Amino acid sequence: MNFPSKLIEDAVSEISRLPGIGKKTALRLTLHLLKQKEPVTIALTDALINLRKNIQYCVICHNISDKSVCSICEGHKRDRSVICVVEDLPDVLAIENTNQYSGLYHVLGGVISPIQGIGPDELKIETLFKRIDNPSNDVQVKEIILALPATMEGDTTSFFITRKLKDKGLNISSIARGIPVGSELEYTDEITLGRSILTRIKYSAE
């Protein structure tokens, strides 16, 4: 595309660097900003610059935070004996939204992926082991819940962590994989269905 203005061209080229946004969408967003009043663009850019310059990561769980220790790690009502290991911030948000979990988190910042050149050293795995050995507030960690993606990379990461922790006497579990609530059996892929039979849950008559 030949743009009539260098300013438009620069804006479109920068916006289209964002994942999932092509040149046409970038142009649409650019023209939208031009049609809005100037404070709209300034509010957007200020928010982005503020974020990039002032963001911190919790020194304990590596979750994004405004302070050096995040509100979850600081929380008085959280169960400090359980740590849920997740890939990234959206997973923390998703689990928090369920209101089913009151323990702590550990954000790896990714999963092991040899193809993308991501090994254990590129992730925040070592600090997880340190947390278990030297627990904060002197509350012993008893359980690790692995809530990593149901992919080859996620499974590899879970396997790696499980093997490293095998002699620590911890309860290690993975979140259940199976048929999503509300789904029909016939439309479920065979791997999920097969796993859900293998890992079936016993009903008690009581």
Add this chain to the structure above:
Amino acid sequence: MNFPSKLIEDAVSEISRLPGIGKKTALRLTLHLLKQKEPVTIALTDALINLRKNIQYCVICHNISDKSVCSICEGHKRDRSVICVVEDLPDVLAIENTNQYSGLYHVLGGVISPIQGIGPDELKIETLFKRIDNPSNDVQVKEIILALPATMEGDTTSFFITRKLKDKGLNISSIARGIPVGSELEYTDEITLGRSILTRIKYSAE
């Protein structure tokens, strides 16, 4: 969603004001920027601020421009006797990309839409009539091509402009509506197909 950081919350809320971007996409884009180095965010915000503060509109055709007269209106090779009327900048880019048009443009900045409260006075229509009455470089305008969207609003705008110009002795045309090149007849909607029969083009045997 409850965000662990006010900075993230602000960034997500500002990004999700953009058209077609919801909270989840906004969060994904925000986390992407956080994973990149700081200059990436600064380049993006600088481009947006520069654009918003320094953008100009061509005083003749209202196209976006770096200068007070855009490169098309200034161009020596353009045919100044033809003006193509379009809704907005992307239409100019699309027509320029065809390499089939060498005249000038007139960018209305929208189309007449009573539902959205957009009347002729909200658009750059009056300046089109002035351009025709007082042509720049003293080249008389001979032809107006209406290249407005094939919608009710686009047709209303075309009709309004045509009626206002009816006594000026101009050639007024609209871009052809019909079956897109490469399309099958059976998959074309009936209104398009019906119009394409009514506005059929005569083949000459020469």
